Amino acid sequence: MAVNQSELSRRRFLQTSALGAVGSGFLTSAHAKSDKKTKIDTTKILNYNPEMKYRPVGNTGVYLSVISMGGLLIDESVHHYAIDHGVNFVHISKKYKGGSSIRTLSKVMKTKRDHVYIAMKDNFDDIDKMLKLLHTDHFDFIMFNRHNHKDVNDPRILERFEKYKKQGKVRFMGLTSHKDVKACMRAGIESGNYQLLMPVLNQPALESMTEEIRLAHQKGIGVMGMKTMKGIKKPALQMAYLKKLLQNPAVTTVTKGINSFEVFDQYFKAMQEELSFGEDISLYKYAQSNRANNCMMCSECEGVCPHDLEISTMLRSKDYYYEEIGDKELAVNTLRNISRERLDTQFCRDCHECEAACPNGIHIVERLEKTHRLFDSYLV
Ligand code: SF4
Ligand code: SF4
Structure with a gap:
């Protein structure tokens, strides 16, 4: 039977909104308040700040701040500021901004390496050089970048990871993807090899991958949402979307390139607030009207x-x-x-x-x- 577009849209909203969550038993208000209810031994949290929220990455023993700093947009002073506010997770690739991003992070790590976990995109060929540049002897997460689900569990990935893990240069294995994202994440979850996933998580991707994210959470795999604000232009809606993402207990952290103090302050404030019903409705309407502008990299x-x-x-x-x-x-x-x-x-x-x-x-x-x-x- 044919299903018209408005019916599909309504179903999508119910699947992903707070309203639909009541029916599905997934995003309940109890979940939304889970950060407050769950007792966490804060002495185990790196760079703990009582005003920041932290979530565990499965059974790794690692708690990540729910806001993490991406490397595409980077400013030395803003990174320091964010870390001083309790951020304890940074992501980087040597390729960002032709290498200037990692050089900026290097300056920050000179004094702040012990305050953060580092996720590095798989730059194994010169891992020793990258470690030296970031003033460290290990990366906490190596994010393998795979664009086809058939490549996600290539045994060569595990071999490389194990080799560097034995040498103490890496701790945990992560997976990221810019194509075939949903299938890549599914393959990563099912393999049991990865401790952290880094999917594109803009509005349409969140709708499309609700089940994968739930499954990752169920299996104790962390989720680090990237490109989350892709397609959302208004700052108020961006902040509403941050709240929506964090309302989902399966989203461990949202990584964002932040190069201004004002933007960081907006994120920090929004992270402490709960999504209102009005904001959720606005997000839904925006997602529907903006759908044809927002690629979710599904391939x-x-x-x-x-x-x-x-x-x-x-x-x-x-x-x-x-x-x-x-x-x-x-x-x-x-x-x-x-x-x-x-x-x-x-x-x-x-x-x-x-x-x-x-x-x-x-x-x-x-x-x-x-x-x-x-x-x-x-x-x-
Ligand atoms: S253009 Fe459409 S089909 Fe292609 S990756 Fe983007 S959302 Fe998917
Ligand atoms: S129009 Fe046809 S050839 Fe061109 S990108 Fe689309 S599928 Fe490919």
Whole structure:
């Protein structure tokens, strides 16, 4: 039986909202207040600040602050400020901002290494150099970056991890993905190999992965939401969405590139508040009206493209890195990593198979054309 769009939208809302949670038994008000009710031995929490909230990463013994600092946008003083406010988790890749992000973090780690856990994207080739740069002898989490669920449990990953773990250079294994995200996370959860997942968790992704996140929590796997505000422009709605994410006990921490004191203060305040019914309704309405603008990196489009184009990476480069974050260099560098054949849209105008497959109804072809108009001169 055909189901119309408004009925689908209503069901999605009920599945993911506080209202629906009452029915599903998942996001209950008791869960929403779980941070207050659960007794935690605060002496075990690194860099504890009573005004910050912390959540455990399964049975690792690690408690992470619910706000964590990403490395895409980074400012030395703001990182210090955040850590002084109880943040105890930072994420970095040597590739962010052409390497300048990790050099900035290096300055912070000179005095703050003992205050935080570090999650490093898998840069095994020069792990010793990266450890030295960050003034440490180990990374707490190594985040393997995999874009196809078939690669998530490649035995070579485990071998590499075990090798460095034996040498004391890494502690726990994490998984991140920018494509095929839901299936990658599912494969990571089912393998039992990973202690921390880092999925894209913007509005449509949260709707789509409610079950995976619940399952991760059930199995004692931490969830570190990234690109959570992707597609939300208004600060008030962003703060409402932060509350919504944290209302879910399965979300361990929200990682965000924060390079201004004001923005950190907004996050810190919102983290202490509960999502109101009005905010939840506003988020729902926004999610529905914004659906066709918000890619969730599911890769459904790429699965049907006869030319095997890297659609979601192209959209991410333009929509997120360039237009939302304002990092042209990152957008260009990300596009440069795509082979010429997988970037070339000259054949693609008539088929529109990708648009038919996209669950969000994104006007992909139009966006790809815009990506080319913006960046072609940088890609020769
Ligand atoms: S319209 Fe272009 S990008 Fe979309 S499926 Fe067809 S060839 Fe691929
Ligand atoms: S464009 Fe649509 S189908 Fe493609 S990754 Fe984004 S949300 Fe998924």
